[in-house]
Amino acid sequence: MTGASRGLGRIAAEKILRDRPDVHLVVTARGGTLGGDLAESTGNPNVTALTCDLMSKNAVRAAAVDLAGRLDSGALPPLHGFVGNAGLQLTSRAHATEDGIEPTFAVNVLANHLFVRLLWCRFTAPGRIVLVGSDTHFGDLRHNLGMVPAPRWEPVAELARPRPDARTATDGRRAYSTGKLAVLYLVHALARRLPDGIDAYTFNPGYVPGTGLVRDAGPAVRFLSRTLLRALTATPLAMSAASAGALLAEAAVGPRPGESGVYIDRRTVTPSAPASYDRDREEELWHGLCALDPVEML
Template structure:
């Protein structure tokens, strides 16, 4: 079958990513839907195809912690002849609650996966983007101290320092590195959106907060006790959690998957860019996320890091 366009989802094999993939594959049976993560142990692509009686979902392995793997992925992707990407969901994410980790290239691992890997992938896929491509970056309410999520407050210093922490900041709690990486997602979304609009591009990019989702794969690096609580106990008590934490922004992966699908494809979203969504509700992000200086610092470091000599990021000037 010849497909009209492509939908590409990072981290699309489990939890939020799986359910948004299921929603979009159902909605667009004539689109190629690609799930990309390190592995597909649960055979998510096959399960979605079987559930829908379709054949439009496939899996391509991608390791966002490795820039060399991302470049290999992009080169392979280019050779496969897929139609233009109409929806790009930069969704995958991890947190490491214990000591600081680095990838093989020396970048702090949370920042490498949650920001740098996606930024490089976005850059390399530029030639394949549909002129009206919709890009959605999965962030988190944890980026905003005003939300009082219980996660240590995000703290943006410089992109260079986040990529290569000093001996002092290397001692920061892993959850704080996670919330800061989610702030980077928002800063980067706004930086890219401003530049796309200035160039007259019709590509849109927005940030999405799925809310707290007990039972999802985000906690797979936790201790056995915390894993038990996260996967087995908390999912049974969502109404209690909403009451105790005084927020409605606690959902199942099914609910948040449907919301992310709406942000990515809803008719109401046409032309909307540079926005932050909590589920389907547009809202203000954190105060610091609107600081242009921090947006530009992250943008400029990212461009220098991801672009080879002579390249321009998204065909845009720094």
């Protein structure tokens, strides 16, 4: 599981550890004491933390190699799932990772693809891959409250390329919504490729104010997210981190939610945006991601 250090991911990780003592949870973190903290807070020692910076392809590869070694040696039980929860939203599209990739795309799309592809041969049925999406991929007022512009699809190489001229918050938020559309394409591509018994799903928690997603935003936006916008959790327009985390845990380890490839909107399987069902784009994304990092399965 990625993104388990804070927000709904932390809540989901703790719920899995409390409710499913039969599950050994592996989490990624850039450093610190996440594994020990989760074990202490839940009373369940079945948690392992791997060091990984999701912005770095080398770091993702190293974490996957580490995990594969532990699986093969029997130090960890068989691998039955992957939860790609980590998410990033920036106030521009001008930044670059050490690999020259736009960071939003690197974290929200490429890292998930890399982890799953590297560990492909280690997944054991019944298995489940859950990638966290967003209803911002719809690109309309009803789904994004006017806060995030609609996605704008481009060739994969362009989506991954930093844009030094794209320095506004609108540019950064559009990169986010477009990346979340890419998550749906990735899940659909996975559902066609994964072996029998391994499912892939997109989970949409809806708008969850007060999380670390807006940590790159200005002080005013961060303040609103912590205060006024939290009031929206009393309405259907938003969900608390506690509620969203519980639903993510259910999507990850609960009863099978539906056929592989479906979109789970909070707790309901429902169609995603019409634009998210485009097989040509799905295949373009898959092959484009493979071209960005042509690694072999471990």
